[in-house]
Amino acid sequence: MEQALYQEKLCTAAEIAEQIESGSVCACGTCLSEPAAITAALGARLRTLDGPAVTHHQTMPVYPSAFFDEALAGRYTAVSWFSTGYAREAFARGLADVMPGYYRDVPALYGEEINLDVFYAAVSPMDRHGYFSFGTTGAECQALARKAKQIFLEVNPHMPRTFGDQQIHLSKVTALCENDAPLAAAPPVQIDPVSEKIGALIAGEIPDGATLQLGIGAIPAAVGLCLREKRDLGIHTELFSDSMVELIECGAVTNDRKTLHRGKSIATLAYGTQRVYDFLHENVGVEFYPVNYVNDPHVIAKNDCFVSVNACLEVDLWGQVASESIGTRHFSGTGGQVDFVRGARESKGGRSFIAMPSTAKGGTVSRIKPVLTAGAIVTTSKNDVDAVVTEYGIARLRGRTAKQRATALIAIAHPAFREELTYEAKQMNLM
Numbered sequence: 001m002e003q004a005l006y007q008e009k010l011c012t013a014a015e016i017a018e019q020i021e022s023g024s025v026c027a028c029g030t031c032l033s034e035p036a037a038i039t040a041a042l043g044a045r046l047r048t049l050d051g052p053a054v055t056h057h058q059t060m061p062v063y064p065s066a067f068f069d070e071a072l073a074g075r076y077t078a079v080s081w082f083s084t085g086y087a088r089e090a091f092a093r094g095l096a097d098v099m100p101g102y103y104r105d106v107p108a109l110y111g112e113e114i115n116l117d118v119f120y121a122a123v124s125p126m127d128r129h130g131y132f133s134f135g136t137t138g139a140e141c142q143a144l145a146r147k148a149k150q151i152f153l154e155v156n157p158h159m160p161r162t163f164g165d166q167q168i169h170l171s172k173v174t175a176l177c178e179n180d181a182p183l184a185a186a187p188p189v190q191i192d193p194v195s196e197k198i199g200a201l202i203a204g205e206i207p208d209g210a211t212l213q214l215g216i217g218a219i220p221a222a223v224g225l226c227l228r229e230k231r232d233l234g235i236h237t238e239l240f241s242d243s244m245v246e247l248i249e250c251g252a253v254t255n256d257r258k259t260l261h262r263g264k265s266i267a268t269l270a271y272g273t274q275r276v277y278d279f280l281h282e283n284v285g286v287e288f289y290p291v292n293y294v295n296d297p298h299v300i301a302k303n304d305c306f307v308s309v310n311a312c313l314e315v316d317l318w319g320q321v322a323s324e325s326i327g328t329r330h331f332s333g334t335g336g337q338v339d340f341v342r343g344a345r346e347s348k349g350g351r352s353f354i355a356m357p358s359t360a361k362g363g364t365v366s367r368i369k370p371v372l373t374a375g376a377i378v379t380t381s382k383n384d385v386d387a388v389v390t391e392y393g394i395a396r397l398r399g400r401t402a403k404q405r406a407t408a409l410i411a412i413a414h415p416a417f418r419e420e421l422t423y424e425a426k427q428m429n430l431m
């Protein structure tokens with residue numbers, strides 16, 4: 001019966017694009033959830049479509065979508081809810097707007113603030129009961145499916161079938177198409193000596209049995225790779241990526257000592273190399289849940305001994321953490337950084353680490369600054385931050401005075417900048 005209905009709803013990506021009216025507000029889930037054939041077909045349709053622009057919302061786009069195409073400017077509005085390369089560049093060229101916010105609020109904002117016409121998503125092939133899995137993206141998919149007026153799916157055999165709260169039944173779908181195309185993959189993680197040093201420092205603070213969240217970027221990945229000798233680690237994370245596969249396969253992660261979801265790795269999205277997607281396919285050891293659950297600090301805190309590791313761009317002497325912009329240059333988004341810092345703080349025995357190399361631009365710029373670069377966006381507040389790490393050590397800030405913080409941060413700055421930072425700290429009465 002499901003097969004007959006499947007055939008009834010099956011059409012081409014172009015036919016799906018035809019069903020999207022001008023002025024529609026559309027969204028897909030995070031990252032690999034983008035149905036690349038449908039969005040490409042919609043791009044082609046936009047070239048001739050009259051009437052109000054179509055709006056496309058997406059968190060962490062990784063495909064060179066039609067929504068960042070200069071030739072279509074004015075015919076669409078692209079909104080990035082967390083920017084990586086394409087969206088960052090599109091914003092810089094005036095082709096995209098950005099939605100500030102906590103990642104965990106994304107599901108609620110649709111419906112509350114944004115009336116959604118279309119939800120489209122890449123999914124794994126249907127199972128024999130008529131269910132598709134959202135594969136690498138739990139995040140906002142269920143919420144979008146509940147709130148949209150039309151649901152279009154792009155069935156991709158490369159999308160892993162995953163478990164958790166992350167399925168949609170054929171009966172809910174307006175139409176579907178098929179696209180046999182490999183998923184976008186992240187470049188393999190390159191661990192440079194600085195990341196390795198930072199990884200080793202943080203690894204020294206992580207006890208056996210801890211439950212981990214590792215954020216986005218080279219440093220969290222390096223931390224993961226430094227944990228291979230640990231025992232009985234657990235995973236409760238926003239982003240599931242290569243270092244986690246490594247830790248599970250080498251036996252460091254068992255999830256046996258977790259105090260929530262024992263025995264399972266929990267995530268809300270996955271992005272990495274093909275190794276990650278192969279590992280996830282039909283793997284009951286990993287479960288994906290919506291981001292409003294996974295990133296909720298109260299849920300995170302139910303994991304005893306929770307350790308969160310996230311990267312940032314710069315930190316000032318009070319301990320304000322900027323992770324989203326380099327001065328006025330838009331770079332990424334808040335994501336789950338603040339929620340994991342807060343969740344770790346509330347966890348029994350929890351810790352959180354914010355890490356960065358001590359310098360940028362080939363060693364010419366210190367990333368520990370007296371004040372943040374003008375225009376820098378504060379992601380994690382000085383009141384939430386626990387510890388900041390560079391390749392020169394760990395500065396514990398929680399429960400430390402302003403002067404103690406400045407001293408601790410200068411001690412982990414690159415030696416070439418310590419004198420200047422000390423001078424500035426004195427000018428600011430921080431020493």
Ligand code: COA
Nearest residue numbers: 215216217218310311312313323332334335336337360361
């Ligand atoms: N001044 C000038 N340039 C700077 C800079 C600064 N203060 N800080 C970084 N840069 C440059 C770097 O040198 C690097 O340049 P390159 O690409 O030419 O080498 C570039 O900016 C990126 O910096 P890097 O430290 O390599 O970033 P990353 O890829 O490791 O990502 C974040 C770091 C902070 C952007 C990323 O972790 C993020 O988006 N965090 C916010 C959300 C979050 O933490 N979510 C957690 C849950 S997943």
